[in-house]
Amino acid sequence: MNKKQLIAKLSGSLNLSKADAERTFDTITNTILEALKGDDSVKIAGFGTYKVAKRKARVGRNPRTGEQIQIAASQKVKFLPAKALKEVFNR
């Protein structure tokens, strides 16, 4: 399912125009992003937690040439599924 299809579904179940559904959706993702930018994690009960994970610098490799490359430290957004979410998929 892609974003367009998701918006279409939401438009139906939320009884909103597609444009409004999309605005609503974007507002939510942006709010989550803003919180994460402020170095805060976002916990959503029954769904999961978004947090910014810091990754250390390390040695990588160019798969084409085999050449070693230094990879800088970085950050990425991690999503940890809530317990309830795991259970849905493990029964």
Added chain:
Amino acid sequence: MNKKQLIAKLSGSLNLSKADAERTFDTITNTILEALKGDDSVKIAGFGTYKVAKRKARVGRNPRTGEQIQIAASQKVKFLPAKALKEVFNR
């Protein structure tokens, strides 16, 4: 930030009551979950992709006792941040 705080923020920016903001939010997460249950991944451009990752059974270990343990196969929801999302945190 927890769900309650997120809902409060959304209530403001979406100009909805907190109850409506929560219903809207829950509808979205449920829609995503339903899609994932159907073994589908959910791609949201500019944000990320949710997908169900299947993990094979394997041998683990109790870190306290060192004892070997059989770990059953399982599934978990994985979130892969979109390119744009990574860039936000790596500049």
Added chain:
DNA sequence: TTACTATATGCAAAAACTGCATACCCCATT
């Protein structure tokens, strides 16, 4: 059409996972 995303490659090192106790913070119920 333009932009993004998945894939595929080899490989080193980071990170996740396991059980379990403790501490803590939410959340729902009283």
Added chain:
DNA sequence: AATGGGGTATGCAGTTTTTGCATATAGTAA
């Protein structure tokens, strides 16, 4: 509003899993 219970974070070690490097292409999405 207060309280109890439950989910979640943490730390531990060792093995498994994931990550992410360059880059072109194919497929998909905006």
